Amino acid sequence: MGRNLLMSSLENASFNILLQILFRCVTFIINAWVIRNVGHEVIGIMNVRLLLLESTILYLSREPFQRACLGQNGEFMWYHVINQIWLCVPLSCLLSFVFVYIWLNILPLGHPEHAFQYEFGCWSVALSCILELCSANIALVAQLYCFVKLKVVLDTLHIFVRTILFLSIIIYDKSLALIAFSVAQVGSITFIVLAYYLFFYWYIKYKPLYAKGALKSKLLPSNILERLYNNMDDFKFTSLRDFFPKYVGSINSSFNRKLNTLTLSFAKQGVVKQILTEGEKYVMSVSPVMTFAEQASYDVVNNLGSLAARFVFRPIEDSSYFYFTQMVSRDLPLYKQDQNKIQESCTVLSQVCKIVSSIGLIVLVFGFSYSRTLLTLYGGEEFVASGLPVQLLQSHCLAILLMAINGITECYTFATMTSAQLNSYNYIMVFFSISFLVLSYVLTYVLGPVGFIISNCINMFARIMHSIHFINNETKDTDYRPLQGLYVGKYFLITLFIAGCICKLSENNIFYKSILTHITIGMLCLIGVLLSWGYENMELIVKTYNKFMRSEEKKATD
Known part of the structure; x- marks a missing residue:
């Protein structure tokens, strides 16, 4: 596809790390606030029971299809890939009914006062999973064509929309914590699904106008538009209809047998x-x-x-x-x-x-x-x-x-x-x-x-x-x-052992007297450990830096 897969993967990992930090910080603060103001039981129901339901439905419905389709390498026709990934939607509907029944009728709740909100939460989580998988097709295309920043932006918006919805309701009435969780799940997922489709509608509609030198926009500078469409001449989608299932005469022709086998294995x-x-x-x-x-x-x-x-x-x-x-x-x-x-x-x-x-x-x-x-x-x-x-x-x-x-x-x-x-x-x-x-x-x-x-x-x-x-x-x-590569280096291990001994002595003798001093000692030890790692892996650091700089220079020239 005329793209640097290694740099795209590294960029994707970097953005995802920053995104995970943002997401976990927000979630951690909210959980701390809920524990102090609502109670441990509600956190247990939300973070263990309801999020387990979401994880179960999403993983079993999406993971096999996504893993199989990601390795397509041009081996399959695009309509084979799109048809395959859409199968996760009916599968999620089936699994939702099965697991919601189990969550409501078999798994014990033990808190009658939360019964209605818990039932509402189970059905809301199932609905949010089905909605999310309606964009699995377009998210797969975005990943295969290396729309890294698009995923980062939408995931960030997902965090903020969900946080705003959740806090708005729970601040209004603390007793509606599970309702707030449910509404936030469905509302934020709906927003992200619509955003995915709207972006590619815009991209497909205006790409021909920008691709041949007519790079003018009131919203985006020309250099951003150039980067957006750079190396994307092989983008095969000309309409939003291309993102939906396509019947080509028979079931056998519409699906690829090898792709089916790989999906079943996953x-x-x-x-x-x-x-x-x-x-x-x-x-x-x-x-x-x-x-x-x-x-x-x-x-x-x-x-x-x-x-x-x-x-x-x-x-x-x-x-x-x-x-x-x-x-x-x-x-x-x-x-x-x-x-x-x-x-x-x-x-x-x-x-x-x-x-x-x-x-x-x-x-x-x-x-x-x-x-x-x-x-x-x-x-x-x-x-x-x-x-x-x-x-x-x-x-x-x-x-x-x-x-x-x-x-x-x-x-x-x-x-x-x-x-x-x-x-x-x-x-x-x-x-x-x-x-x-x-x-x-x-x-x-x-x-x-x-x-x-x-x-x-x-x-x-x-x-x-x-x-x-x-x-x-x-x-x-x-x-x-x-x-x-699993052998991390002699000097690093020696420095790490010495640092561990110093920090343990600090915990036993200094922690109860001055927690700030204990933390300072740990930071100094960590700096020493990182310096020893950098000394032993200088070649890796230089290669990574040079590759990054070449990538930035290429972007600048493009």
């Missing part, structure tokens, strides 16, 4: 991966392990402990998956493919492995000494008095390290597996899922809420081992060893 995999991702919430919802108030406390600590994963790792994984699907063919051994692409993709994998592993180790080491500090600043001394929140957050630090490694290795694995390998892996994922549920249930009764995190760590470690085995097998006939 669908089988998606069920077990969703259980692995949200397993602790399913256990909380199905069994009386914790009350809604306890679930809310666990969710607050869980969200705090997962900030690094959501801010950094998830955007990197999404962009890396898109990059690897475009660079590596699923159906050919690496030595039979374009070696320039394979070399670049292996280099990128190695560098990303090193970066995320380093971040994970920093979080692990500093998290053990600063979990109590962070929780004290957020919830006060009473919040950490029992010691459980501190244990939960420290356990999360280990989970973050494993999450970092698992995310990128599994990302490459899923992006390059053949359909047959994906089908085989589905059986392994079933074993992982069953083991995870059993471990979660058992360890929670033995160790309390910490058992959720420990069982998750065990499963992530097993998945890492499988991904490492796959990548080593795939690269054994080549000279590339991308997993060497």
Whole structure:
């Protein structure tokens, strides 16, 4: 398509990291306000039960189709891709009725005073999922044609519209917290869906007028318009009708068999991966392990402990998956493919492995000494008095390290597996899922809420081992060893160990006397760790900087 896939993926990851920071900061502040003014039970219902319903419907409906269609590489006709992605809408309708029935009739609520608002919330979440998937087609096209800034702008607007709607209602009447949550979900999604279609209506309608030198607009400067339409001569859509399903004479002609097979493979995999991702919430919802108030406390600590994963790792994984699907063919051994692409993709994998592993180790080491500090600043001394929140957050630090490694290795694995390998892996994922549920249930009764995190760590470690085995097998006939990036460097590890010892001594001896001094010591240690990492990885930093500068120069000349 005449675009730089690596730079687009890096740009997408950068914007998504900033967007995640904005989104999580807003959400975190709102949750803190709701806890103090509404109560823990409502937070537990919203953040555990209702958001679990949304996650279940969206993931099972959208993920298989999106992952299959992202790797199309010009192999399929566009109408095959569009027809395929639209199948997620009827599937979401079916799953919505099934899961809403389960959420209302099988999963216990235990709070009759919230019964009406809870039912309204379940149906509202289902409706918002169906509406969101009505724009899955156009969002896929935007991603494949690298409309990175469009996604960033719309996601930012989504955050603000939802926040404004939620706060407007809850400030008016605190007892309507669940109603406010429901209205905000539906209203913000409706706004984003309409915005997607309006943008591409404008883009398609005015593109011919701007493409041939008539770059004049009262709203946008000419240089922005030039960049907007630069390298987009291959844009295949000439009308909004092209974004909708197209029947071409028969069902077999309208859909591609290979694309169907790939989608089915990801669908089988998606069920077990969703259980692995949200397993602790399913256990909380199905069994009386914790009350809604306890679930809310666990969710607050869980969200705090997962900030690094959501801010950094998830955007990197999404962009890396898109990059690897475009660079590596699923159906050919690496030595039979374009070696320039394979070399670049292996280099990128190695560098990303090193970066995320380093971040994970920093979080692990500093998290053990600063979990109590962070929780004290957020919830006060009473919040950490029992010691459980501190244990939960420290356990999360280990989970973050494993999450970092698992995310990128599994990302490459899923992006390059053949359909047959994906089908085989589905059986392994079933074993992982069953083991995870059993471990979660058992360890929670033995160790309390910490058992959720420990069982998750065990499963992530097993998945890492499988991904490492796959990548080593795939690269054994080549000279590339991308997993060497998991070794982060001798000087970095030594500096990190020394910093961890200093910070732990500071927590034991200085924290209770002066929390500000304790934080200052941690910041100085962190600076030393980052300098040692930069010293050992100067070549990577220089390459990244040069690539970024070349990209900016190219944009300036365009």
